[in-house]
Amino acid sequence: xxxxxxxxxxxxxxxxxxxxxxxxxxxxxxxxxxxxxxxxxxxxxxxxxxxxxxxxxxxxxxxxxxxxxxxxxxxxxxxxxxxxxxxxxxxxxxxxxxxxxxxxxxxxxxx
Numbered sequence: 001x002x003x004x005x006x007x008x009x010x011x012x013x014x015x016x017x018x019x020x021x022x023x024x025x026x027x028x029x030x031x032x033x034x035x036x037x038x039x040x041x042x043x044x045x046x047x048x049x050x051x052x053x054x055x056x057x058x059x060x061x062x063x064x065x066x067x068x069x070x071x072x073x074x075x076x077x078x079x080x081x082x083x084x085x086x087x088x089x090x091x092x093x094x095x096x097x098x099x100x101x102x103x104x105x106x107x108x109x110x111x
Contacts (some may be wrong), residue, residue: 008097009072014077015030016032016035017031017076018031019087021087021090021091023042023094024041024042024098025041026039026040026045026060027039028074037088040062043098044062044063044064045091046061046063046093047060048060048091048092050085053083055085056078056079056080056081056083056084057084058076058079058084058088059076060074061070061073062074
């Protein structure tokens with residue numbers, strides 16, 4: 001996360017995105033065009049965390065593909081630590097709702 005943080009100081013080089021969070025997963029949208037850059041289903045996401053020193057930074061790690069053991073990390077910087085906390089809380093709520101719905105529908109969960 002430290003290399004990402006150093007790049008974030010140069011705001012012009014950092015793409016601005018919108019996060020669309022739901023029980024289906026996360027859509028990362030281009031801020032200008034509103035088109036999807038990345039999509040990750042909720043069961044692909046392994047962990048969400050916040051930087052312990054700079055609370056404006058958070059990231060999530062996701063597994064790419066069913067049978068591959070490839071893991072990737074997306075790091076984000078937001079304007080305030082409260083925004084980061086709100087996003088992380090929203091992701092936690094999405095995980096909980098998706099898990100409860102899977103249990104009700106007797107769907108095997110990888111969550």
